[in-house]
Amino acid sequence: MANTSRGAELRAQVHLAVPLAAQQVGLMMMGLVDTAVLGRYHTDALAGGGVANSLVFGVTCVGMGIVMGLDTLVPQALGAGRRGDSRWLLLDGLKAALWVGLALSLVVVASPLILPLFGIAPAVEHEATAYVVTRSFGVAPFLIQVALRSFLQAHGVTRPLLVAVIVGNVVNALADWILVFGDAGLADLGLPAIGLPALGVIGAALATTLVQLVTAAVYALAARAVLAELPATPRPPSAVRRVVKIGLPVGLQFGAEVGAFALAALLAAHIGELPAAGHQVAINLASLTFSVSLGVGAAAAVRVGHAVGAGDHRLARARGLTSLGVGSIAMIGGAITFVVWPAELAGLFTSDPGVIAAAVPMLHVAALFQLSDGTQAIAAGALRGAGDTHAAFVANVLGHYGVGLGVALVAAFVLDLGAVGLWWGLSAGLTATAIFLCARFWRTTSRPIDRA
Numbered sequence: 022m023a024n025t026s027r028g029a030e031l032r033a034q035v036h037l038a039v040p041l042a043a044q045q046v047g048l049m050m051m052g053l054v055d056t057a058v059l060g061r062y063h064t065d066a067l068a069g070g071g072v073a074n075s076l077v078f079g080v081t082c083v084g085m086g087i088v089m090g091l092d093t094l095v096p097q098a099l100g101a102g103r104r105g106d107s108r109w110l111l112l113d114g115l116k117a118a119l120w121v122g123l124a125l126s127l128v129v130v131a132s133p134l135i136l137p138l139f140g141i142a143p144a145v146e147h148e149a150t151a152y153v154v155t156r157s158f159g160v161a162p163f164l165i166q167v168a169l170r171s172f173l174q175a176h177g178v179t180r181p182l183l184v185a186v187i188v189g190n191v192v193n194a195l196a197d198w199i200l201v202f203g204d205a206g207l208a209d210l211g212l213p214a215i216g217l218p219a220l221g222v223i224g225a226a227l228a229t230t231l232v233q234l235v236t237a238a239v240y241a242l243a244a245r246a247v248l249a250e251l252p253a254t255p256r257p258p259s260a261v262r263r264v265v266k267i268g269l270p271v272g273l274q275f276g277a278e279v280g281a282f283a284l285a286a287l288l289a290a291h292i293g294e295l296p297a298a299g300h301q302v303a304i305n306l307a308s309l310t311f312s313v314s315l316g317v318g319a320a321a322a323v324r325v326g327h328a329v330g331a332g333d334h335r336l337a338r339a340r341g342l343t344s345l346g347v348g349s350i351a352m353i354g355g356a357i358t359f360v361v362w363p364a365e366l367a368g369l370f371t372s373d374p375g376v377i378a379a380a381v382p383m384l385h386v387a388a389l390f391q392l393s394d395g396t397q398a399i400a401a402g403a404l405r406g407a408g409d410t411h412a413a414f415v416a417n418v419l420g421h422y423g424v425g426l427g428v429a430l431v432a433a434f435v436l437d438l439g440a441v442g443l444w445w446g447l448s449a450g451l452t453a454t455a456i457f458l459c460a461r462f463w464r465t466t467s468r469p470i471d472r473a
Contacts, residue, residue: 027339034324034343040179042316042351047186049305049312051193051232053370055225056305058197060298060371062221067371068294069148070222071301072141075283076132076149077156082275084121084164088114090268091171092322092405093473094260099175100330101472105254107172111244113260114168117268122161129157139287142294148222155226159233166233169240173247175323181243188239189232196231200224267410267473274401274414278454281421285429285447289440292433296440299379302370303444306380307387307394310355314395317348318402325406329470338466341403345396345459352395359388382441390448393455400458408473409465416457425450 052074059066091114098106133150141149170182199206203219220227282304290297321344328337358366363384367377397420401413429446432438438445 027343030340030343031347034320034340034347037174037177037179037323038317038320038344038347040183040316041174041319042313044179044182044186045312045316045319046309047183047190049309050190051229053305053309054190054194054197055229056301057370058201059222059225060302060373060376062201062219064294064298064373064376065142065144066148066222067301067376068142068290068297069145070152070225071297071304072136072145072286072290073133073149073152073156073222073226075279075286076135076153077129077160079276079279079283080125080129080132081160081163082279083272084118084125084160085167086270086272086275087121087265087268088118088164088167089171089271089405090114090117090264090266090410091168091175092271092319092402093267093326093408093410094263095172095175096323096326096406097330097408097472100327101332103254105252106257107175108248108251108254109257110260110264111168111172111248114171114264115165117261117264118164118168119161122164125164126157126160129160130154136287140291141287142290145290145294145297152222152226155223156230159230162230162233162237166237166240169237169244172244173240174319175326176247177323178243178247181239185236185239189236192235193228193232196228197225200227263473267408270410270414271405274410274417277414277417277421281417281425281450282447284426285443288429288433288443292440295375295379298371298373298376299367299383300440300443302367302376302380303383303387305370306359306366306384307391310352310358310391311394311398313351313355314348314398315402317344317351317395318399318405320344321399321402322406325403327406329407330472332469334466334468334470337403337407337470338463341400341406341462341466344399344403348395348399349392352391356388356391359384359391379440383444386441386444386448390451393448393452397451397455397458400455400462403462404458404465407462407465407470409461412461412465413458416454416461420452420454420457421447421450424453 059070094110095107136146200220201224203217204214289300324340325337363381367380425446428449429443432442432445
């Protein structure tokens with residue numbers, strides 16, 4: 022592209038990526054607030070909430086990936102000039118979200134049954150089970166929210182996403198504090214006591230579920246406004262199967278990646294309560310910077326998808342590479358932050374010196390894999406826009422389980438590095454995944470790409 026075209030493309034990419042990244046950061050902030058509040062409630066609650074959140078997201082992310090088949094279909098339809106078809110794609114995506122969400126709710130409820138296999142302390146297991154059961158009611162609303170978000174971002178409508186996440190964070194923080202601590206939390210806010218008991222992890226889970234319902238409602242109102250402006254077109258054949266066919270590998274990809282991190286959380290809990298709590302603090306901080314890359318990856322899926330829909334594979338490559346450049350800058354900033362202020366960052370989530378001491382070396386390792394983590398997320402997004410959703414699944418299985426798991430087990434239990442050794446395994450897995458996906462994207466965009 023000419024320099025002016027490159028500049029225009031960079032501006033367009035940033036214009037879309039910044040609000041999407043901010044929205045992802047906002048979503049992650051809710052989890053960070055949960056961690057911070059539970060860390061001040063009790064160490065068992067912090068560890069239990071961390072293990073439970075890994076279980077909930079480990080299951081839910083599969084459904085999220087399935088619904089994100091819309092990330093391929095809607096942008097490509099818009100790039101091909103078929104704006105009216107996006108109406109029907111959204112309807113089919115919502116159907117998929119509802120049915121998959123209801124099925125996965127049952128899986129979420131059953132997920133704590135695996136905890137005894139990992140030797141989790143009874144107190145931590147009790148807290149985790151209570152959290153998981155409460156969060157199960159928010160699975161279907163969350164997946165409906167994902168479908169609406171895919172539709173809105175493909176149309177470049179990002180303001181409602183930001184409004185919802187800002188309001189959601191305020192509501193979540195207040196509800197967390199009040200529901201976790203009960204009347205004591207009300208007193209902290211200068212409010213009168215009403216006989217509300219301290220609900221602990223159940224309170225945190227209730228707050229998150231409430232926010233998911235409200236967010237889905239806000240997205241629905243925004244989508245309704247977009248739908249009103251779309252041209253009326255005949256109902257094409259149902260795309261539910263296409264959504265599932267394209268999205269299932271994405272769901273399996275997320276499941277493989279999140280499963281690797283969930284396994285690390287369970288192994289950290291097996292090592293001890295302090296390592297488990299330190300892991301939870303560190304993983305939340307690392308996830309915060311990763312959420313920026315998720316936002317950039319979502320923008321990459323839209324921009325690449327538009328190019329593929331228009332039949333321009335060279336433009337698709339240029340847009341993917343631009344996304345990788347934008348994401349790399351953000352992740353380098355995250356790495357510097359983790360190196361310079363690890364203890365200060367950990368101290369935002371807990372006042373326990375032991376937990377802070379456990380988290381700091383993990384954050385040092387996280388600083389090293391920031392670039393790999395961001396690169397693999399953005400490359401996966403770009404491939405999703407191109408309609409290649411299988412590659413990211415294969416890459417995550419090979420990277421995390423073929424490379425990362427072996428390194429983690431050796432470093433943690435043979436070299437006796439403990440939970441920090443688990444993080445060296447995560448780093449190795451992310452790096453291998455990033456290399457595979459970048460090579461795949463380069464090859465995919467070297468020739469014309471068929472529309473999904």
